[in-house]
Amino acid sequence: MSSRPLAVLIGSPGAGKTTVGRALAERLGVDLLDTDAEIERRAGKTVSDIFVEDGEEAFRALEREVVAEALASHPGVVALGGGAILNEQTRADLAGHRVVYLEVEFADAAKRVGLDTARPLLLGNPRARLKALLRERLPIYQSLATLTVSTSEHTPEEAAELIAKELPAAGD
Numbered sequence: 001m002s003s004r005p006l007a008v009l010i011g012s013p014g015a016g017k018t019t020v021g022r023a024l025a026e027r028l029g030v031d032l033l034d035t036d037a038e039i040e041r042r043a044g045k046t047v048s049d050i051f052v053e054d055g056e057e058a059f060r061a062l063e064r065e066v067v068a069e070a071l072a073s074h075p076g077v078v079a080l081g082g083g084a085i086l087n088e089q090t091r092a093d094l095a096g097h098r099v100v101y102l103e104v105e106f107a108d109a110a111k112r113v114g115l116d117t118a119r120p121l122l123l124g125n126p127r128a129r130l131k132a133l134l135r136e137r138l139p140i141y142q143s144l145a146t147l148t149v150s151t152s153e154h155t156p157e158e159a160a161e162l163i164a165k166e167l168p169a170a171g172d
């Protein structure tokens, strides 16, 4: 028997998908599948190295495979990479899932990603790159969401609690 995720987290780089995903999974007593971590495990190298050595297209192809499997059969929490929703098939697959959009103020996301050099798409000028990404993606995140939670207004633990509250009780 295969199960589906309890919740799928989407949103901008720096929104906190990985961090809130961890807190939510812990609270629910289930596993987190972070698609970037799974991609790194399968490729045997970091997301940054995949971008540099194989290119973004190769990363997106691997991401599509990992996301499709996660949405079809991961029984816990799934945290997607920020760009996973650019894939049309992934957007279609998300229909019928509990899709949580982690909303974040631009200034907060920029500050958070600015502290981290592991996001290859934002290299060079992280603020400008992030602004351009969000212009394209915000309407997509919003249209896919069945629940929206702000990580500018809430700590990761609070966000996890707000999401958990909206999930059906076990057995429902």
Ligand SMILES: Nc1ncnc2c1ncn2[C@@H]1O[C@H](COP(=O)(O)OP(=O)(O)O)[C@@H](O)[C@H]1O
Binding pocket: 011, 012, 013, 014, 015, 016, 017, 018, 019, 020, 082, 112, 151, 152, 154, 155, 156, 159
């Ligand atoms: N309220 C918050 N919610 C989530 N992450 C936060 C929050 N405040 C600060 N952070 C920090 O922001 C960063 C978010 O990174 P991450 O979880 O990797 O985001 P994403 O996976 O969406 O790119 C982490 O370093 C986390 O500790």
Ligand SMILES: O=C(O)C1=C[C@@H](OP(=O)(O)O)[C@@H](O)[C@H](O)C1
Binding pocket: 011, 012, 013, 014, 017, 018, 036, 047, 080, 081, 082, 083, 084, 118, 119, 120, 121
């Ligand atoms: O926004 C994107 O296109 C990307 C976001 C990253 O994940 P996070 O959103 O978890 O940082 C990671 O998948 C990769 O660097 C590409």
Ligand SMILES: [Mg+2]
Binding pocket: 017, 018, 036, 079, 080, 081
């Ligand atoms: Mg992440």
